[in-house]
Amino acid sequence: MEALKQFKPEWSDWCPGCGNFGIINAEQQAIMELGLNSERVVIVSGIGCSGKLPHFMRIPVSGVHTLHGRALAFATGIKLSNPSLEVIVNGGDGDLLGIGVGHFVSIGRRNTDITVIVHDNGVYGLTKGQASPTLLRGIKTKSLPKPNINDAINPLFLALSAGYTFVARGYAYDVKHLKELIKRAIKHKGLALVDVLQPCPTYNDINTKEWYDKRIYKLDNDTGWDPVVKAESETKDKLKKAIDKSFEWGDRIPIGVFYENELIPSFEERIKQNSPSYSQYYPAAQQIEIDRKPNTLVEDILKEKRVEY
Amino acid sequence: MRLTWMIGGAQGTGIDTSATVFGNAIASAGYYIFGNREYYSNIKGRHSYFTLTISDRRVKSNTQNVDILVSFDAETVFHHFADVKSFLIYNKSVENVKLDTVQTMEEETKERVKKVLGQRGLDATVSSALKYVEGNGVKLIPVNYDEITKKIADEFKVPLSVVDRVKNTIGIAVSYKLLGLDIDFLIKASDRIFKQDLYKKLNAKAVEEGYSAVTSVYDLKPLKVSDERYWLDGNTAVAIGKIYGGLRFQSYYPITPASDESTYIEAHQEVLMVDPKTGDKIKGTVVVVQSEDEIAAINMAIGAALSGVRAATATSGPGFSLMVEGLGWAGMNEVPVVITYYIRGGPSTGLPTRTGQSDLLFPLFAGHGEFPKIVIASGDHAEAFKDALWALNLAEKYQTPVIHLVEKTLANSYSTVPKHELGLDKLDIDRGKLISKADLSYRRFKVTQDGISERAPLGTTLMYYTGDEHNEMGHISEDPENRVIMYEKRMKKLEIADQEIPEESRLKVIGNKDSKNAIITWGFAGSVLEDIINESGLDATAIQIRMFSPFPSRLVTKLLSGRDKVIAVEGNYLAQASSLVTMFTGITPTNYVLKWNGRPFLKDELENGLRQVINENVKKVVLYGGA
Numbered sequence: 001m002e003a004l005k006q007f008k009p010e011w012s013d014w015c016p017g018c019g020n021f022g023i024i025n026a027e028q029q030a031i032m033e034l035g036l037n038s039e040r041v042v043i044v045s046g047i048g049c050s051g052k053l054p055h056f057m058r059i060p061v062s063g064v065h066t067l068h069g070r071a072l073a074f075a076t077g078i079k080l081s082n083p084s085l086e087v088i089v090n091g092g093d094g095d096l097l098g099i100g101v102g103h104f105v106s107i108g109r110r111n112t113d114i115t116v117i118v119h120d121n122g123v124y125g126l127t128k129g130q131a132s133p134t135l136l137r138g139i140k141t142k143s144l145p146k147p148n149i150n151d152a153i154n155p156l157f158l159a160l161s162a163g164y165t166f167v168a169r170g171y172a173y174d175v176k177h178l179k180e181l182i183k184r185a186i187k188h189k190g191l192a193l194v195d196v197l198q199p200c201p202t203y204n205d206i207n208t209k210e211w212y213d214k215r216i217y218k219l220d221n222d223t224g225w226d227p228v229v230k231a232e233s234e235t236k237d238k239l240k241k242a243i244d245k246s247f248e249w250g251d252r253i254p255i256g257v258f259y260e261n262e263l264i265p266s267f268e269e270r271i272k273q274n275s276p277s278y279s280q281y282y283p284a285a286q287q288i289e290i291d292r293k294p295n296t297l298v299e300d301i302l303k304e305k306r307v308e309y
Numbered sequence: 310m311r312l313t314w315m316i317g318g319a320q321g322t323g324i325d326t327s328a329t330v331f332g333n334a335i336a337s338a339g340y341y342i343f344g345n346r347e348y349y350s351n352i353k354g355r356h357s358y359f360t361l362t363i364s365d366r367r368v369k370s371n372t373q374n375v376d377i378l379v380s381f382d383a384e385t386v387f388h389h390f391a392d393v394k395s396f397l398i399y400n401k402s403v404e405n406v407k408l409d410t411v412q413t414m415e416e417e418t419k420e421r422v423k424k425v426l427g428q429r430g431l432d433a434t435v436s437s438a439l440k441y442v443e444g445n446g447v448k449l450i451p452v453n454y455d456e457i458t459k460k461i462a463d464e465f466k467v468p469l470s471v472v473d474r475v476k477n478t479i480g481i482a483v484s485y486k487l488l489g490l491d492i493d494f495l496i497k498a499s500d501r502i503f504k505q506d507l508y509k510k511l512n513a514k515a516v517e518e519g520y521s522a523v524t525s526v527y528d529l530k531p532l533k534v535s536d537e538r539y540w541l542d543g544n545t546a547v548a549i550g551k552i553y554g555g556l557r558f559q560s561y562y563p564i565t566p567a568s569d570e571s572t573y574i575e576a577h578q579e580v581l582m583v584d585p586k587t588g589d590k591i592k593g594t595v596v597v598v599q600s601e602d603e604i605a606a607i608n609m610a611i612g613a614a615l616s617g618v619r620a621a622t623a624t625s626g627p628g629f630s631l632m633v634e635g636l637g638w639a640g641m642n643e644v645p646v647v648i649t650y651y652i653r654g655g656p657s658t659g660l661p662t663r664t665g666q667s668d669l670l671f672p673l674f675a676g677h678g679e680f681p682k683i684v685i686a687s688g689d690h691a692e693a694f695k696d697a698l699w700a701l702n703l704a705e706k707y708q709t710p711v712i713h714l715v716e717k718t719l720a721n722s723y724s725t726v727p728k729h730e731l732g733l734d735k736l737d738i739d740r741g742k743l744i745s746k747a748d749l750s751y752r753r754f755k756v757t758q759d760g761i762s763e764r765a766p767l768g769t770t771l772m773y774y775t776g777d778e779h780n781e782m783g784h785i786s787e788d789p790e791n792r793v794i795m796y797e798k799r800m801k802k803l804e805i806a807d808q809e810i811p812e813e814s815r816l817k818v819i820g821n822k823d824s825k826n827a828i829i830t831w832g833f834a835g836s837v838l839e840d841i842i843n844e845s846g847l848d849a850t851a852i853q854i855r856m857f858s859p860f861p862s863r864l865v866t867k868l869l870s871g872r873d874k875v876i877a878v879e880g881n882y883l884a885q886a887s888s889l890v891t892m893f894t895g896i897t898p899t900n901y902v903l904k905w906n907g908r909p910f911l912k913d914e915l916e917n918g919l920r921q922v923i924n925e926n927v928k929k930v931v932l933y934g935g936a
Contacts, residue, residue, distance in 0.1 A: 064767070066638065070608045106600070284557075284618050
């Protein structure tokens, strides 16, 4: 808390009414409510309006504002070198599902213990409103010269098929609900996706706050909805249900947790299996010199290469 | 002394293993070895060959002239007959094979072979090629491999298919006998390499058969060895150097000829260390990630470096092309990340399994915007080991990306390296201004006298990074004055590095320092020049540049002034290193010896080229050696 008092936040330069305000508020509250040690939290972002989020956090957590599409790669390096850090990635839909879609899929195969928050607004805001990968075909948002010619990616379906073990959707203007989703995503062991529907008041004049407000409903209100895999035998069935649910889009749009499975080993656990010392002596926990002399012993591996006489 | 031995055959038929057994035997008799593998971008079937040099002194190069060629198929004879000088061991059953029937050979090669044979009025068959070399005074040694393998199969009561590979051992045993060394060295070497009992026995028998087939010629005697020596190829040398240097994170995407380094590290990822607190032996993990592409590889390594970990990636030209955006981010954010850049033939896919020195200006100038970058290049296997550690030190000291250049030839060749050359006890780890604790007043990019700020790992205090121009705190700032200050802060680090890193360590001078002839070179070419100058007494001062950024301008100027000739020796078309010499010193080469056919510099051809330049003042010599 001492840190909070001393902390002087930056001014956020997002447009008035931007969904990013809802996302940053929910994220800050989630981190605070979970009682995370703020210096152990690292926010990694890509490029675009959402990319600036780490700079605008009003709580003292570290931020790494990376390259367009590459936040997941940076986050992977940070997390695997120091698994004691809490790593959260914020990126736009263009960033994570367009230029960075290769990383978005590949990180699913690893199930690294990272939280990924997609700022999903259907447009590239900072470059003046081009169509992003989540904009439906045929939609013409205001700065498009022609209706969108590409089909849209379904981020939830993509994540489910890529191997994400926690898949959820939130809404930027329901901060309380989003906060709870982010908390659950952070606590989840393994790779977590929170796709956040986010109106862009400047460039997306179709999927507006009013548009979403009419359609969104919460999965939590359905008592029959249980997305958590509790035994391996349930995996296929719950995945199928989650995939089915992920295609519900139109008059009714569900938000909440679609899928959760902690039975799949995280990448960190897989490394431990190969190299047991990773539990205690992961890369950042090792001192690699003693008084400037290397303390790594290479005699044994050199011996494998020794000329025998 | 120097003897050149070669073995050739189709990829996937055990040529490598045979070369290993042979080299192992010779090295165990106390000789130094340099061996290089040449192969196609192919898994099985294409022609590959292994050239091995035997010497009583440390050796770092091969020659074009081959003293002994061991062959099993017709293709090997066709590829190499013209280079054989003393003995050609061949399979009796391929004598009548016509060149046109060898499907695995490329048309361009066949045409050239036809031309060479045609000049002596010979047709394109193995027997003609044999006649050709006989005319050059080469002794032909036909071996009836089929008969011998059948005999072994019968004796051990195993099917012929099981003993097929034993053919190779017969061939190497015949060649080994020529050297005059005791059979024991070869038997023991074969025993060390072949793990299964049956194969140990079959190969021991094959050794006996081959060994008894000919009489000795060279009369080599076992040499007394007082030091420990290691078989080091470039990939492994760099890998071990990195591990010793404290590398704890490596990300990579598979690419020839870089991947072997990363897979070696992964195979040895749990490293033995001394616990700084207790002095006990503990184990620590080097994380190795095979990423989805090179873009991810560099950015993962950067992420790891932000956590305070020594991190690197290894790649080749096509992969590095994808890494350039990440490189710029590392420059902007002052991240110590190491890129081991294995140079192969470009552009595009180019020659994926062949060597060259075409990628010097590209890594040196890669990236938009201006940022400091340190670029070093190794010339031999011991240097590759030490430079791997040096790169990690430089990266942390100057908080900037370091590119370590290693050519394919160095990566895939090996030499027996005496322990003292590795200088294990002399190597230090310098982590620069890395701190482990900081309070909330910490500013990652605090402006300092030398441009280098204290660097705290993520997780120790509050910090920000961004690829945008930023202020001391790491927040975005487009303020013009801040821009100038931060720009200068970054660029200043290169000036400081230039002041601090002794210029003597940034280049290597080979040969008589006061010769009228100076040679500018770098990388593996330096090794070949070292052998030429040491063995043949060529009158030249060779300057092997080992660091291109910051460039050792003052020392190079001093070393090049007052020479009659300044000769550029490089494995590229543009003489890239020489153009840097011109850029930094104003001195332009007077002559050139260049090579860009994808094959390494060979000692004899380079020596001939240099003699043409020195004695006849030929302006530019282009070399074509190597099959």
